[in-house]
Amino acid sequence: MADIPVQAFTPVTTEHRHFRAVLIGISVFFMVILLFAPLATIFATALSDGWKAAAEGISSPDALSAIRLTLTVAAIAVPLNIIFGIAAAWAIAKFDFRGKAFLITLIDLPFSVSPVVAGLALVLLFGSHGAFGTWLIAHDLKIVFAFPGILLATLFITFPFVARELIPVMIEQGRAEEEAALTLGASGWRVFRSVTLPNIRWALLYGVLLANARAMGEFGAVAVISGKIRGETTTMPIMIEMLYNEYLSVAAFSLASLLAALALVTLALKSLLEWRFAGQLAATRRH
Amino acid sequence: MYRTVKTGTHVLAQGTFVRRHGDGRIEINLGDRHVIGLPVDADDGTGQGNVITRLFGTGYWRGGLFAVLATLGLGFSFPHDAAAQEELLNVSYDPTREFYREYNELFNDWWEAQGHAPVTLRQSHGGSGGQARAVIDGLEATVVTLALSADISAIAERTGKIPEDWQSRLPHNSSPYTSTIVFLVREGNPKGIKDWDDLVRDDVEVITPNPKTSGGARWNFMAGWAWALKEYGGDEEKARAYMAELYGNVPVLDTGARGATNTFTQRGLGDVLLAWENEAFLALAEQGEDNFDIVVPSVSMLAEPPVTLVDGNITSDAQREAAEAYLEHLYSPEAQALAVKNFYRAWDDSAASEEDIARFPDVERLSIDEFGGWAKVQPAFFGDGGIFDQIYGG
Numbered sequence: 001m002a003d004i005p006v007q008a009f010t011p012v013t014t015e016h017r018h019f020r021a022v023l024i025g026i027s028v029f030f031m032v033i034l035l036f037a038p039l040a041t042i043f044a045t046a047l048s049d050g051w052k053a054a055a056e057g058i059s060s061p062d063a064l065s066a067i068r069l070t071l072t073v074a075a076i077a078v079p080l081n082i083i084f085g086i087a088a089a090w091a092i093a094k095f096d097f098r099g100k101a102f103l104i105t106l107i108d109l110p111f112s113v114s115p116v117v118a119g120l121a122l123v124l125l126f127g128s129h130g131a132f133g134t135w136l137i138a139h140d141l142k143i144v145f146a147f148p149g150i151l152l153a154t155l156f157i158t159f160p161f162v163a164r165e166l167i168p169v170m171i172e173q174g175r176a177e178e179e180a181a182l183t184l185g186a187s188g189w190r191v192f193r194s195v196t197l198p199n200i201r202w203a204l205l206y207g208v209l210l211a212n213a214r215a216m217g218e219f220g221a222v223a224v225i226s227g228k229i230r231g232e233t234t235t236m237p238i239m240i241e242m243l244y245n246e247y248l249s250v251a252a253f254s255l256a257s258l259l260a261a262l263a264l265v266t267l268a269l270k271s272l273l274e275w276r277f278a279g280q281l282a283a284t285r286r287h
Numbered sequence: 288m289y290r291t292v293k294t295g296t297h298v299l300a301q302g303t304f305v306r307r308h309g310d311g312r313i314e315i316n317l318g319d320r321h322v323i324g325l326p327v328d329a330d331d332g333t334g335q336g337n338v339i340t341r342l343f344g345t346g347y348w349r350g351g352l353f354a355v356l357a358t359l360g361l362g363f364s365f366p367h368d369a370a371a372q373e374e375l376l377n378v379s380y381d382p383t384r385e386f387y388r389e390y391n392e393l394f395n396d397w398w399e400a401q402g403h404a405p406v407t408l409r410q411s412h413g414g415s416g417g418q419a420r421a422v423i424d425g426l427e428a429t430v431v432t433l434a435l436s437a438d439i440s441a442i443a444e445r446t447g448k449i450p451e452d453w454q455s456r457l458p459h460n461s462s463p464y465t466s467t468i469v470f471l472v473r474e475g476n477p478k479g480i481k482d483w484d485d486l487v488r489d490d491v492e493v494i495t496p497n498p499k500t501s502g503g504a505r506w507n508f509m510a511g512w513a514w515a516l517k518e519y520g521g522d523e524e525k526a527r528a529y530m531a532e533l534y535g536n537v538p539v540l541d542t543g544a545r546g547a548t549n550t551f552t553q554r555g556l557g558d559v560l561l562a563w564e565n566e567a568f569l570a571l572a573e574q575g576e577d578n579f580d581i582v583v584p585s586v587s588m589l590a591e592p593p594v595t596l597v598d599g600n601i602t603s604d605a606q607r608e609a610a611e612a613y614l615e616h617l618y619s620p621e622a623q624a625l626a627v628k629n630f631y632r633a634w635d636d637s638a639a640s641e642e643d644i645a646r647f648p649d650v651e652r653l654s655i656d657e658f659g660g661w662a663k664v665q666p667a668f669f670g671d672g673g674i675f676d677q678i679y680g681g
Contacts, residue, residue: 128425128446137425145426227426228411229376242412245545246384247573 042260045253057243057251058258062231066239067258069150073235074215077154081211085162086204090196092163093170094178104167110159118156119224122149145227150235153221158211165207166200173199205273209266216262289634290315291618292324299615300324301458301634327619373406373609378428380415380502380592381545382566386464386629387432393625394616398609406609414543415502422446422597429601429610432594434502434544436460437661439595448599462591463617464631467652468503468510470582471551471560471567478558482584483514486559487532494557495537496547498669503544505669506590507561512668513653514586531678552579563590568630568646589652 013020046054057063088107092100110118124130126143136143143149177199181191197204219237226233234242236259243252290304292315300322302315314323379387391408399405411418411426415434422428423445433439436454443449454461472480478491486493496504511533515526538556541547544566551560552574559582562570567581594614601607616622620638627639636644658664668674 123424129423133425142427144424145421227421228413230410232409245381245549247569 039260042253042256045249046257049250053250054254054257057248057254060251062234063239063243063251063255065231066234066236066255069147069232069234070216070236070259073147073151073154074212076151077158077215078208078212080155081158081162082204082208084159085166085207085211086200088163089166089170089200090192092167093173094175107160107163110156111164115153115157115218115220116224119153119221122152122156122221122225126152144225145229145233147233149225150222150233153225154215154218157218157221158215161211161214162204162207165203165210169200169203170196205270209270213263213266216259290637291327291620291623291635292322293327299327299458299618301618372404373603373606374409375406375429375606375610375613376409376411376427377430377432377613378411378418378422378426379432380418380434381412381543382503382563382569383432383592384410384412384545385569386565386626386631389625389629390617390622393621394613397616397619397621398612401612403609406613408613414496414500414546416500417542422448427600428597429606430594430596430614432592434590434592435505435655435661436591436593437505437665438502439593440662440665442597446599448597449595450598453595454593456595457614458618459634460591461593461595463594463614463622464592464626464633466564466590466592466631467587467650468506468561468584468590469564469567469587469650470584471548471562471570472558472580472582474578474580476580476582480559480582483511483533483586484518486511486536487529488536491536491559492538492557493533493536493559493561494539494541494547494551495561496544497540497542498675500542501544501547502592503563503566503590504540504547504561505665506563506588508668508675509655509658509664510561510584510586510588513588513657514584517586527674527678530674534679564632564647565630583648583650585651587650587652589654591655 015023046057058067088103091097092104123144126132126136126149128134128137130144132143141148143152177195178191181195186194217237218235219241222235223238223241226235226238228234228238228242230242236255240252240255240259243249243255289301290313291299291301292313293299300315300317302317302322305314305316305321307313308323311325312323313326314321377387377391387410391410395405395408411421411428413421415438418426419431419433419438419441422431422442431439431442431449439449439453443451443453457463459465470480472478478488479485480491485491495507498504498508508530511530512526515529516523519525519529539550541550544563547560548562548566548570550556552570560567560570564581567579571579571581594617596607596610596614601610617626618635620635623633623635624638624640624643626633627636627643630646632647633639655661655664659667666673
């Protein structure tokens with residue numbers, strides 16, 4: 001013990017106290033203005049006529065159907081994106097092939113394309129005057145202005161979220177562990193289950209949460225393709241806009257609060273998991 | 288005052304009352320001809336509007352008649368036996384939300400009283416042009432109730448789902464209710480806006496939606512155009528210059544009428560909103576009479592928002608019957624009163640309350656026919672490279 005040299009204590013920051021106060025003040029100011037104030041307004045407006053009015057706003061048949069539709073779309077879109085995201089990230093991170101850069105660009109496409117353009121593209125493709133329109137009508141298949149169209153639009157928009165979270169993590173981890181497992185005689189599936197999946201699970205969870213939040217909140221692409229039929233093809237974000245336009249502010253903001261609350265629950269879930277598995281998380285981050 | 292008559296199960300007419308015949312039928316004047324038919328009265332309760340009901344009185348008789356016809360194999364679909372509920376999708380434009388919410392209830396009550404199974408009525412609202420676009424792209428509207436005939440004609444032309452002569456299928460150019468364009472200004476009219484010439488002043492900001500997507504915006508444009516032509520003695524160049532100046536005062540073009548109303552009333556932008564009269568009244572009712580005033584200009588348009596059946600999307604005879612009844616019942620005194628209550632100018636106000644009728648100020652309303660009808664106006668003014676394109680940002 002005695003041979004450890006004694007070091008003088010130095011504070012982490014050397015800036016002047018006032019300077020630090022100003023910097024912190026600026027961050028807090030923007031946090032309050034940009035994040036807290038809007039959120040508080042939504043809840044305050046929703047509750048402006050009391051709990052009962054807010055509950056009625058959420059429990060009208062149209063609102064309930066919007067909630068059901070949004071949750072159903074998310075429940076289908078997110079698992080599909082998990083499968084796609086893992087497959088794409090696996091291919092990109094663990095294998096070399098021609099056109100890899102092109103595939104990465106393709107995955108990023110939904111990030112760079114405006115959602116409205118995405119929605120319109122789907123309408124042009126599957127609408128009655130679109131490329132597949134005649135065939136779809138002949139077979140009595142409804143895509144646009146119906147559930148499949150909304151699902152397609154949501155899938156397109158949430159496409160990159162899981163893959164984009166996984167690719168950097170998987171590239172960073174390299175393929176050494178997988179190769180070791182293979183030389184020890186593990187099957188492909190075993191390698192994935194016992195080596196790859198445990199390594200990526202935190203990135204995967206984060207990707208899933210982001211994809212879910214976007215799937216529930218997407219407005220632009222879905223608005224173009226929904227047809228806005230009340231109680232049928234209106235998702236929560238679209239219903240919120242409709243209620244607001246009908247001067248039903250309390251109902252609109254009640255539904256908005258619910259949507260915000262769903263997002264907050266996802267965030268809370270993520271924090272809880274991070275806290276609960278803090279040790280394992282630190283271990284994975286060692287890479 | 289207009290009266291409504293039925294001359295068959297599916298032929299409706301509205302005109303001024305001429306005389307009452309001995310058998311209970313009445314004669315009305317349609318302008319170019321007289322029509323005799325059974326009156327559709329507000330006070331005769333449910334059922335009397337339907338000729339069969341009137342002839343046979345009770346449900347027992349009606350059921351018997353249908354049973355006999357069915358046995359004879361005349362192929363009548365018997366509504367009582369319809370296992371699946373008929374569905375109608377009404378694709379409409381922005382400001383009709385409140386009206387159709389109430390009308391759908393009224394219709395279903397009446398329809399059930401006629402001995403039919405209730406129909407599932409679904410609604411879709413948006414900017415009129417955008418809604419027409421959605422129907423063209425495959426939105427399966429059973430009926431369309433849009434802001435102007437050009438939008439319905441666009442559906443007819445591009446899809447063939449509506450016959451060319453659709454506008455003559457129902458009375459009054461298929462427009463069960465009409466409106467006009469008025470100014471909505473802030474309380475006390477601080478900028479002293481009285482007529483169209485005030486809109487081009489430097490200190491006035493005008494809010495109006497985009498005529499490319501909004502039906503109301505096209506009526507707004509034509510109302511301003513009508514005033515300018517009158518003011519400058521028919522000089523089109525001067526009217527054009529006036530419209531260019533007017534749109535130079537527009538800070539933002541929303542896509543639909545309701546969006547523009549919200550921009551003006553809730554976001555607080557602009558000094559004057561060019562609005563449907565019904566939209567302006569609704570804003571007063573919803574946002575407080577103390578916040579805004581309505582100013583009626585010296586000249587405005589007779590805005591006729593038409594309705595029609597989308598024949599190509601009809602899947603069964605029962606659905607067609609319900610859809611036709613849905614549109615025709617819009618002309619019944621009860622529905623007309625509901626339109627008046629929702630701030631539309633209706634034709635037959637026999638069932639409307641005095642108070643509701645008294646709200647509408649007199650205004651000189653020009654018909655779109657004075658400019659050649661929408662078939663001519665639409666491409667010339669709002670088509671690609673049309674007058675609007677030339678004056679706005681051109």
